[in-house]
Amino acid sequence: MNELISIIMSKLNYWIYIVLMMIGLYAMIAKKNLVKKIIGMNILQTAVILFFISLGAKNKATIPIIIHGHAAESHAIQATDYINPLPHVLMLTAIVVAVATLGVALALVIKVFQQYQTLEEDEILAQLKDE
Amino acid sequence: MSHQLPAIIVVLPLVVSFFIFFSGWWVQRAGFPLAIGALICCVLLSIGILKSVTTGGAIHYWLGGWEPPWGIEYYVDHLNAFMLVLVSSLCLFTAIYAKRTVEAEMPGSVALFWCLYLLLNTGILGIIVTGDLFNLFVLLEVASLTGYSLVAIGKGRARFASIRYLIIGTIGASFYLIGIGYLYIMTGSLNMADLRMILPPLYETKVIQAAFVFIFIGFGIKIALFPLHTWQPDAYTYAPSAVSVIISTAVAKTSVYALIRVIFSVFTLDFIKGFLPVFDILCWMAAIAMIAGSIFAIVQNNFKKMLAYSSIANVGYIVLAIGLAPFCTQGLSPALIHILNHAVIKACMFMAACAFIYKFDLWDIRKFAGLGRRMPFTCFALLLAILAMIGMPPSAGFVTKWYLILAILDAQKYPFLIFIFVSTLLMIVYFWRLIEIIYIRTTPVSNPSDLQIAEAPLSMLIPSLIFGGLTFAVGIVWMTGIITPVLDAVNSTFGLGSR
Numbered sequence: 017m018n019e020l021i022s023i024i025m026s027k028l029n030y031w032i033y034i035v036l037m038m039i040g041l042y043a044m045i046a047k048k049n050l051v052k053k054i055i056g057m058n059i060l061q062t063a064v065i066l067f068f069i070s071l072g073a074k075n076k077a078t079i080p081i082i083i084h085g086h087a088a089e090s091h092a093i094q095a096t097d098y099i100n101p102l103p104h105v106l107m108l109t110a111i112v113v114a115v116a117t118l119g120v121a122l123a124l125v126i127k128v129f130q131q132y133q134t135l136e137e138d139e140i141l142a143q144l145k146d147e
Numbered sequence: 148m149s150h151q152l153p154a155i156i157v158v159l160p161l162v163v164s165f166f167i168f169f170s171g172w173w174v175q176r177a178g179f180p181l182a183i184g185a186l187i188c189c190v191l192l193s194i195g196i197l198k199s200v201t202t203g204g205a206i207h208y209w210l211g212g213w214e215p216p217w218g219i220e221y222y223v224d225h226l227n228a229f230m231l232v233l234v235s236s237l238c239l240f241t242a243i244y245a246k247r248t249v250e251a252e253m254p255g256s257v258a259l260f261w262c263l264y265l266l267l268n269t270g271i272l273g274i275i276v277t278g279d280l281f282n283l284f285v286l287l288e289v290a291s292l293t294g295y296s297l298v299a300i301g302k303g304r305a306r307f308a309s310i311r312y313l314i315i316g317t318i319g320a321s322f323y324l325i326g327i328g329y330l331y332i333m334t335g336s337l338n339m340a341d342l343r344m345i346l347p348p349l350y351e352t353k354v355i356q357a358a359f360v361f362i363f364i365g366f367g368i369k370i371a372l373f374p375l376h377t378w379q380p381d382a383y384t385y386a387p388s389a390v391s392v393i394i395s396t397a398v399a400k401t402s403v404y405a406l407i408r409v410i411f412s413v414f415t416l417d418f419i420k421g422f423l424p425v426f427d428i429l430c431w432m433a434a435i436a437m438i439a440g441s442i443f444a445i446v447q448n449n450f451k452k453m454l455a456y457s458s459i460a461n462v463g464y465i466v467l468a469i470g471l472a473p474f475c476t477q478g479l480s481p482a483l484i485h486i487l488n489h490a491v492i493k494a495c496m497f498m499a500a501c502a503f504i505y506k507f508d509l510w511d512i513r514k515f516a517g518l519g520r521r522m523p524f525t526c527f528a529l530l531l532a533i534l535a536m537i538g539m540p541p542s543a544g545f546v547t548k549w550y551l552i553l554a555i556l557d558a559q560k561y562p563f564l565i566f567i568f569v570s571t572l573l574m575i576v577y578f579w580r581l582i583e584i585i586y587i588r589t590t591p592v593s594n595p596s597d598l599q600i601a602e603a604p605l606s607m608l609i610p611s612l613i614f615g616g617l618t619f620a621v622g623i624v625w626m627t628g629i630i631t632p633v634l635d636a637v638n639s640t641f642g643l644g645s646r
Contacts, residue, residue, distance in 0.1 A: 037325075044314055057317050064324050071332055103331070106281055110324065113288045117317055120295055124310045127299065131306060140307060 029070035036063035050128065050135045054121045061114040068107045072100040149199040153208045153221040153276040156192045156231065157269060160185050164265035171258025178261035179246055185265060186239040189272065193231035200228040201633065207278075215278075216341045222278030225636040226483075230275045230404045233487055237397045237494060238268050244498055244610040245389030248505050252387050253300055260300070260389075267293040267393065271401040280327050280337045280413070283405060284320065287369070290401070291316050294394055298386040308381035315378040319368030326362035329354050330413075339413050350418045359422065362409055369402040372466060373436030376459050380443075383455035388501030391451060395458055395497055396490040403465055403486060407479065411641040416473055429470030434566040436463030441573035445580075450500045450512050453577060454493065457536075460570055461489045467563060468551055474558035478643030480634040481550040484625060488543035491621055492532045495614035499529035502603040502611065512581060519586040521601050524608055526585055528615030533578045535618035538571060543622040 024031055040063055043056025080098040125135065132140045163185040170177040200206060200223055208221040223231070242264065249260050270290025277283050295316070299309035331337060333354050334345045349355050364375070371379035383395050410419075419425045440460030447453040468482035502525045503509045503518065519526045535542035548567065555563045602608060624630065 041318070044318065050310060053314055057314055060318070060321050064321050064328070067325070068328055071328065103328075109281075109285055113285065113292075113320075116292055117288070117313070120292055121310065121313055124295070124299055124306055124313065127306045128310060144304060144307070 029073075030067070033063050033067035033070070036060075036066065048137045050125050050137060053137075054118070054125065057121065058114070058118060061110075061117070065107050065110055065114070068103040068110070072103040074099050149195065149203070150206050150208055152192050152196045152199070153206055153223050154210065156189055156196070156235075157221075157273045157276060159188055159192075160265040160272065161269045164262045164269065167258055167265065168262040171262065175255075175258045178258035179242075182242055182261040182265055183239070186235065186242050186268070189235040189268070190232075190239050193228070193235045196223055197228040197232050197633075200225055201636075215338050216336055219282050220278040220338055220340070221276045222340065223276055224640055225633050226404070226408070226640070227275050229483065229630075229633050229637070230401070230486075231272065233490060234271055234275060234397045234401060235268075237490055238271075238393065240610045240613065241389060241393045241397070241494070244392065244607050246606050247604050248388040248501060248607070251505060252302075260297075263293050263297055264389075264393070267297065267398070271397055274401050274405055278339050280330065280339060280342070280409075284324055284327060287323070287402075287405070288320055290398060291320065291369075294390075294398060297390040298382050298394070301385045301387045301390070303385050304381060305385035305387075308378075308385045312378040312382045315368060315375075319365045319375075321365075322361045322368075323365030326358045326360075326365060329358035329361065333358075339408070342413050343415060346414070347417065350421050355418070356422055359414055359418070359425075363406075363425075366402060366406040366409065370399060370406060370462055370466075371459055372432060372462060373439055373459060374432075376436075376440075376462075379459065380452050380455040383458065384449060384451040388497075388504060391501060392494055392497045395455070396494045399458065399462070400486050400490050403462070403482075407469060407482065410469070411472075411479070411643070416642060419473075426470045426473055429466055430560065430563060433463040433465075433467035433470055434563060436460060436466065437566055437570040438573070441570050441577070445573060445577045447577075448512050449510050450503070450515070450581070451497070451510065453512070453581075454496050454500060457496075457574070457577070458489075458493060460574070461485070461493070463570075464547065464551065465489065467566075468554065471551075471554045471558050471560065471563075472643055474560065475554040476557055477550060477554045478634075478638035479641065480631075480638065481547065481554050483634055483637065484550055485547040488535075488547050488618075488621060491543060491614055491617045492536050495528055495532035495611060495618060496536075498607070498611040498614060499525050499532070502607050505607065506601060506603055512584060515581070515584045516588045521599070522603065523600065525603055525611055528611040529585075530582065531615040532618050533582065535622065537575055537578060541622045541626060542619050543625070544618075546622045546625040 037060055040056045040060030043059065044053050047053055047056060074096060077097055077099045080101040082093060129135055132143055134140060163181055167178045167181050170181070196206065205222065205224040209215065210219040210221065249257055253260055267290055270286050270293060273286035274283055274290060277286060295309050295313045298312060299306050327337065330342060333349050333352065334342055336342050336345055346355065368375045383391050386394065437460050440456050440463060444453045444456035444460065447456060465482050465485050468485055469479070472479045472482065502522065506522065509515060535544045538544040538548045551567060552564065555561065
């Protein structure tokens with residue numbers, strides 16, 4: 017039992033991202049309501065973003081601005097003193113992409129609702145069958 | 148100068164799309180000429196790039212002057228240059244074809260359509276020129292998001308089809324992003340050429356193998372490989388006419404290109420040798436797609452849906468050719484040949500299908516009787532495309548099948564011969580049904596005006612006829628061997644073509 021806990025705790029950020037991703041995928045696949053599917057989609061995207069963000073973290077490191085480093089004046093700059101900014105920058109872009117996707121998805125949901133008067137996928141499919 | 152062309156070809160449609168958006172407030176009509184101007188420039192630029200690549204070797208462009216492992220690099224070699232010419236000319240001809248259908252299908256928002264259309268082109272041209280994995284993700288999403296909104300403009304089920312496409316497409320994109328993350332953990336790099344050099348000592352690690360699987364599934368969704376194809380038929384069917392043509396040809400082929408680029412350029416053959424038998428899996432998935440797509444196509448009565456399922460079968464052909472690449476002396480040639488051929492053939496077919504819808508609002512194959520007399524030229528173009536698809540010599544489809552069969556014989560994977568044979572037979576079944584209804588079946592005529600020729604407008608007819616003629620011209624060009632040096636160069640950069 018202790019071993020299991022230590023395995024989980026040693027890579028906690030990855031476990032959390034996997035769990036979040038599975039919640040998101042489950043909602044996208046199993047839920048019938050389109051808005052719930054979109055919420056699932058957003059959870060999935062957030063999971064990926066958190067995964068990337070956690071890549072940049074280091075123990076006892078600070079923000080990557082040189083003058084803020086530990087004893088930056090006294091000795092040469094060490095990369096280990098600073099967190100890795102690249103994943104964060106990448107995720108700024110990915111957040112923009114996620115927001116844009118969400119915007120398009122919500123606009124589409126409004127249009128679908130105007131057309132079918134429902135957001136339940138099975139009810140829409142039933143209406144389509146009648147056509 | 149020539150080393151800056153890859154950046155210009157992406158920036159140009161992006162800038163013009165903003166101009167179209169703002170000019171649309173005053174003059175809706177300005178959208179079309181601006182878009183056509185930008186696309187003509189793109190075609191000329193891509194031809195310039197191809198020339199410069201064939202004479203002077205690959206082009207490297209560093210965005211903002213930052214050196215590759217840190218900055219984003221645009222990289223164009225023979226494979227990209229070939230795809231650029233193909234995709235940009237498809238975009239141009241589709242735009243010319245689209246003018247009348249757009250005016251008919253979305254009055255009042257013509258300028259917005261052209262704005263989105265150029266953004267879509269920015270995305271797909273960007274995917275082709277980029278040499279950076281994360282940049283590829285961003286451009287893939289630019290292309291996908293504009294794709295979703297363009298599909299949603301259509302009538303009937305289009306909005307529902309679009310939201311399904313969006314949800315499944317986002318899963319694909321997220322999987323691809325996770326794959327990039329895994330590669331980044333292990334290597335600290337996102338540049339394709341850099342990754343290719345760093346990866347070899349890490350080939351045995353589980354993380355890199357998981358990254359490959361995530362990226363492969365992500366692209367599998369985007370190219371609609373058989374079990375992952377569920378979004379594709381509805382999206383192709385209910386999209387507006389112009390959008391069906393562009394997403395079934397240029398966008399679909401761009402995703403296939405990205406898959407080829409990631410498999411052969413980032414992971415390379417040496418990785419796959421030590422991993423699962425990826426290429427055998429690809430071959431078998433492709434074989435199932437070829438048969439299943441054709442069987443679904445047979446039972447469709449909606450013409451556009453039939454074409455969509457036929458596209459699934461043809462993606463199978465391309466993926467089969469990719470799967471055979473490491474085992475045969477032809478390398479990637481059959482895959483590239485079919486990418487070009489299928490784009491030309493399917494463009495022509497969708498153009499004909501949308502002309503029927505534009506003119507008579509005809510979706511259902513069972514009501515096509517007598518069309519051969521009423522729209523003779525469109526039907527002639529369609530007939531040429533059908534003959535090419537089935538593989539009549541000397542058409543484009545014949546060259547594809549010839550090369551594929553040579554590759555199968557060379558790789559000694561004989562079972563796939565049966566799959567090609569059966570899928571061709573199934574193709575003949577569903578296309579013959581169409582020819583029979585269009586040309587042979589007659590219906591009792593109630594109204595004499597039903598017998599008069601009512602051809603589509605010239606701006607739609609000429610692109611269809613050009614593509615109809617190209618289906619045979621391209622086949623002849625392949626046989627003369629003018630483009631073969633490009634294919635050989637692609638094979639040699641990937642270390643393919645000699646066992």
